[in-house]
Amino acid sequence: MDEFSCGMAQVPVRGRALGTPVLAQASLTGIEAIAIAIAIAWRTAVLHALAAGLPWEPDVRITPLPEPGKTAFLAELIADAQAHGARIVNDGGGAAHHSFMAPAVVDRVGPGMRLYTEEQFGPVVPVVRFGDIAEPLTYIVESDYGQQISLFGKDPDALAALIDPLVNQVCRVNINSQCQRGPDRFPFTGRKDSAEGTLSVSDALRVFSIRSLVAAKVSEDNRHIVRAILRNRKSRFLSTDFIL
Numbered sequence: 001m002d003e004f005s006c007g008m009a010q011v012p013v014r015g016r017a018l019g020t021p022v023l024a025q026a027s028l029t030g031i032e033a034i035a036i037a038i039a040i041a042w043r044t045a046v047l048h049a050l051a052a053g054l055p056w057e058p059d060v061r062i063t064p065l066p067e068p069g070k071t072a073f074l075a076e077l078i079a080d081a082q083a084h085g086a087r088i089v090n091d092g093g094g095a096a097h098h099s100f101m102a103p104a105v106v107d108r109v110g111p112g113m114r115l116y117t118e119e120q121f122g123p124v125v126p127v128v129r130f131g132d133i134a135e136p137l138t139y140i141v142e143s144d145y146g147q148q149i150s151l152f153g154k155d156p157d158a159l160a161a162l163i164d165p166l167v168n169q170v171c172r173v174n175i176n177s178q179c180q181r182g183p184d185r186f187p188f189t190g191r192k193d194s195a196e197g198t199l200s201v202s203d204a205l206r207v208f209s210i211r212s213l214v215a216a217k218v219s220e221d222n223r224h225i226v227r228a229i230l231r232n233r234k235s236r237f238l239s240t241d242f243i244l
Contacts, residue, residue, distance in 0.1 A: 077114050088105065
């Protein structure tokens with residue numbers, strides 16, 4: 001939970017990037033100052049750091065969306081949120097052309113808005129304000145989805161108090177790092193409506209393989225046999241050689 005030292009009030013804030021919750025805590029003079037800090041940070045990231053273009057172009061981070069009708073769907077989410085009091089805080093956010101949409105940071109998202117409960121999986125970042133850490137925890141418990149969450153902070157006690165309840169709601173808790181795809185290094189997992197079970201190379205091999213074993217009763221003769229096979233590498237299966 002990131003700290004912006006600009007005052008005395010301790011007020012948590014929550015954002016959701018690409019359908020995944022992010023928790024942060026800010027030390028500011030009030031909730032309005034927190035909203036301003038978030039808006040400035042996201043404006044900088046969206047407008048100055050993230051280059052738009054086609055996927056094969058160098059340094060491009062924002063690309064056209066690969067799903068037919070996706071920009072129209074995201075525009076509906078934004079319009080619904082705006083109709084209920086939310087607002088886009090970055091200039092040009094939400095502007096769309098065919099399959100491309102400029103990233104939109106939407107502040108003041110809350111209950112009753114589609115953007116509050118629906119997974120957007122696109123360049124729309126809802127920002128939800130809250131005054132107590134129990135509020136986002138309740139939101140996650142009641143959510144239909146459970147893949148990842150990101151926690152940002154420096155206080156081990158505060159982070160530990162969040163990790164324990166969250167690991168029963170999502171499958172990956174990221175500490176001071178963004179939510180991201182991980183099948184290359186970590187299993188792909190999900191809870192609730194996000195997914196069921198675990199998918200990875202090792203897990204797939206377990207599922208689609210029939211396990212076999214070699215067994216022997218404990219006796220001196222059997223010990224001698226097994227040791228001789230292992231020592232002389234007589235069997236490829238009954239072996240202590242492993243690829244590390």
